[in-house]
Amino acid sequence: MNNWMDFNDAQEPTILDELAAEDVKRRILDRLTDFFGYLYPNGKVKGKKFVLGNVAGDKGKSLEVELTGERAGLWHDFESGEGGDLVTLVARSQQLDDKRDYQTIVRFMAEWLGLPSISVGSANAQPAVDELGAHTGKWDYHDGNGNLMACVYRYDTPEGKQFRPWDVKARKHQAPNPRPLYNQPRIKTAEEVVLVEGEKAAQALIDQNICATTAMNGANAPVEKTDWSPLQNKKVLIWPDNDEAGILYARNAAQTIADAGATSVFILKPPEGKPEKWDAADAVAEQTDVRHWLVTVERKTVKDSVPVYSFGDLWDDNSPTPADLLSPRVLTPGGMLVIGGAPKVGKSDFLLNLLAHMAAGLPFLDMRPSRPLKIFYLQAEVQYHYLKERVQQLPLKDYQITQLRENLMMTARMKMVLNEQGLRLAARSIRNAFSDAPDVIVIDPIRNVFDSGPEASSENDNNAMMYFLQQRVEQLRDMVSPEAGLILVHHTRKMSKKQLEEDPFQALSGAGSLRGYYTSGMLLFKPEEMEPERMLYYELRNGSSPDSKRIIKRNGQWCEAPANGVRIAGEEMGKKHDAERIRKREVIVQILHDEALQGNVYTANQFSERFENQRGLGAKATIYERIHVLATKGYIKFFRNHQEYNLPSARRSKWGYLCVEDMSYGMDGKGLCNVSPTHFKCSKTGAVLPVENPEVWVYHDQDFVR
DSSP: OOBOOOTTTSOOOBOOOHHHHHHHHHHHHHTHHHHHHHHOTTOEEETTEEEESSTTOOSSSSEEEEOSSTTTTOEEETTTOOEEOHHHHHHHHTTOOTTTTHHHHHHHHHHHHTOOOOOOOOTTOOBOOOTTOSOSEEEEEEOTTSOEEEEEEEEEETTEEEEEEEETTTTBBSOOSSBOBSOHHHHHHOSEEEEESSHHHHHHHHTTTOOEEEBTTGGGSOGGGBOOGGGTTOEEEEOOOSSHHHHHHHHHHHHHHHHTTOSEEEEEOOOTTOOTTOOHHHHHHTTOOHHHHHHHSOEEEEEOSOOOOOHHHHHHOOOOOOOOSEETTTBOTTOEEEEEEOTTSOHHHHHHHHHHHHHHTOOBTTBEESSOOOEEEEEOSSOHHHHHHHHHTSOOOHHHHHHHHHHEEEOOOOOOOOSHHHHHHHHHHHHHHOSSOOSEEEEEOHHHHOOOGGGOOOTTSHHHHHHIIIIIIHHHHHHHOTTOEEEEEEEBOOOOHHHHHHOGGGGBTTHHHHHHHOSEEEEEEOSSTTSOOEEEEEEESSSOOOOOEEEEEETTEEEEOOTTOOOOTTOOOOOHHHHHHHHHHHHHHHHHHHHHHTTOOOOHHHHHHHTTTSTTOOOHHHHHHHHHHHHHHTSOEEEOOGGGGTOOOOTTOSSOEEEOTTOEEEETTTEEEEOOOSEEEOTTTOOEEEOSOTTOOBOTTSSOBO
């Protein structure tokens, strides 16, 4: 954090008058691009805006700052709903208060501009005093040789405790980069180190002659900005505060410490019945025998020696294999089942039927739960009233409903990402839903809650997918019940029948990481557009995969389709010309999808010219007319934010570039990125209007919404 009130080594700054402050802000506004590039190295310029993930400076596109015009410097975070002007953003980036620390913020901007130490108050201006008052605590950070690197000051204010770090080398009130660990001279000679949250807790253990340390800022410390190398070859015990933030931080830190080369890493479990935020300092104050507690406390192994089993160990082990949650080996304890399918194939309806049977302990399409299972269905797609309709349409008996009432808990559509804050909210909701730990946790769909971490990539990127699985999904399971089974619902790319026959599961977005990680997969595919049947494919890691099935929904129940191809009454083939229109629709949508992956996007006119008389689409005018129809029906929308994809403006088009659902664009040298529509054609008026929610696609010739 960069601020400039060094009470030990610098002269007291003088009060700035408003004229000087406004001059500093004006100069910054003239150089916003350079200033934000310095303030947020992970941000990017997109057209006339500067974009990043959040006020902390993470990669992403949630936060936007205007760079030009009368709105220059104004910002808004679409995920958190926060916003403000230039001063509030600088304040948030430096963990300051935009009103109380206004003088400090302006000095920060002035120093970046290279202005001399400004002292422009009126002739009667008095020296400024620290508005936080006298510090109530001070902790020194040394390197392994005892050289002072940084200090942390604590202030107890009416608004609560606040901390100010001091970088000795830079001679500024900011956290060093990288941030050092506390108590390094003692760590250097110790074999075992206890990591706690905050200097007060660390010092409490140090006073008990226990080697303890903390990262600067405790649980709020970014693990990637801390130098963990002093813990290399050490046995590390992590003692988290007794709250969700502490547990989550412990997991993040544990993995990073393991990667830094610690010989073992354990997370300690705070005792039952202790108050929230209970920590090591509280334990010492209660006169707990801390040494004895550290030896006997329940702990979770994050890293120890790699488990090695001899052939003889495995051969002689006669212990029973845990019962399948859903047999045969479709979902095992601690396993992960991914259910995939293209848009409109009916994944959510299929899943709801499956979960209802699992929660009631009933078989479903030759799959059988081991018992009535407690299931938490975290779904982020269907709104409450439509979810209610789906539930009430399930063909259930009274005795089945009795079992399901308490066993199957679900959410209506959530607007939440499974980032660190989302994990805490989700874990709390799941724990509150059941008196015991759940058997199964379901996430539907992955895309709506996907967090790719620092890469800020889409779920099509294998590294981003692996980050989400390991750092988000697995963390959620560990926070709730490590042995719970996971079911994830995910979309597939559109694929041909030949691709389906060769390897259907390769169609999953992020398939490289998903297939190497999950224990089982199920895939729904609609072989004929006008037919009601679906194909159900299996892929199992822990056993032989069941044969694929041709299934159909009849009277509200999913069952195997008749072998003789008999159709349900009222669901006959449409007329030949209807089938041809559907074929052309699928061809056009598929071409737009596939071409975008190759880095090619089109306006309506460009597409009509490019694919005239190809793939049975007919003449240019015919194609152009069909695009109009598909836009009216919602299959095609448009995007006009061409700058975000480094595209030229869509000339000769009042609509913009064409966009279809689940479309990804291959940018040169930057991999794939999701393309979201900005405008759509109103089915009633024909007008081109701004899109309110780019995640929702409404097809006006069908009776559902995605």
